[in-house]
Amino acid sequence: MLSVTPSIAARRSASRRAFAVLAAVMVAFATLVSTAPQATAANYLYWSYWQQTAGKWAFSSVGADKATPSDGAVEGWRWAIDDGSGSRPPRVLPTFEQLCASTPAEAGKKRVGLVVDFGREVDGDGKVTPPSLVATCALVPTAATGADLLAKAGGVRTDKGLICAIGGYPATGCAAQLETLTEAQKAPDTALALPTAAPTTAPTATTPVATTTTAATPPATATAAVVATSTTAAAGGGTSPLLWVLLFVAAAGIAYAVARRRRPSGV
Numbered sequence: 001m002l003s004v005t006p007s008i009a010a011r012r013s014a015s016r017r018a019f020a021v022l023a024a025v026m027v028a029f030a031t032l033v034s035t036a037p038q039a040t041a042a043n044y045l046y047w048s049y050w051q052q053t054a055g056k057w058a059f060s061s062v063g064a065d066k067a068t069p070s071d072g073a074v075e076g077w078r079w080a081i082d083d084g085s086g087s088r089p090p091r092v093l094p095t096f097e098q099l100c101a102s103t104p105a106e107a108g109k110k111r112v113g114l115v116v117d118f119g120r121e122v123d124g125d126g127k128v129t130p131p132s133l134v135a136t137c138a139l140v141p142t143a144a145t146g147a148d149l150l151a152k153a154g155g156v157r158t159d160k161g162l163i164c165a166i167g168g169y170p171a172t173g174c175a176a177q178l179e180t181l182t183e184a185q186k187a188p189d190t191a192l193a194l195p196t197a198a199p200t201t202a203p204t205a206t207t208p209v210a211t212t213t214t215a216a217t218p219p220a221t222a223t224a225a226v227v228a229t230s231t232t233a234a235a236g237g238g239t240s241p242l243l244w245v246l247l248f249v250a251a252a253g254i255a256y257a258v259a260r261r262r263r264p265s266g267v
Helices: 005-035 096-100 146-151 220-234 241-262
Strands: 043-053 056-059 074-082 109-117 134-141 157-159 162-165 176-178
Touching: 043 162, 074 146, 096 109, 096 134, 109 146, 134 146
Parallel strands: 074 109
Antiparallel strands: 043 056, 043 074, 043 176, 109 134, 157 162
């Protein structure tokens, strides 16, 4: 009678070897994952677009060229570093009455409050002092968009649909990315005092801007997508998690093949 004991023993031995190899691969995989470079969130320095809602600043969900503020609205712009938290609105929160009470209404036009916060010195290039806060009332056609309203501030510079500068600030660049932030840049904002606004019905732009100029600032969702897309590059090209998974699968396949080769013939 043919004994099956050696065959069973050989099979168990092969299984133990395969298990040992697979365990070693899993340990190596866990080590690689734990030591793999971790991507960090990018920080973007750019002009963000805000609208007052229920007495608070709310990040606009659409670009300024798509928004049509109503009579009595208040819009704001802020130059600041966005670390993904969306916590840098304009540092002053005036009411419509504070901005437009002294501006007479006109038929066929609307009054909209406009705030432009040029940010802190630590958010600039250290060479040019940010301009003073703009807080005024604009009297514009009823169909005017947020982009038309912003053109009243003057000195608007755009690039590929992004607002790069307002009032000529900053002079160069557009939506710069910062890999690290200083402690001063991480510090919370300090509220600004509202300047006395002089009545105005048609502020003159220092630099003419066509009303057809696209002036879309990335909404919160778009900003998050840009940050996510740029994360790998900002982190120095970290290895993709998918690559680790593929390496693990390949190693497991090799371990199984080794175990199969070591099995006795006829088993």
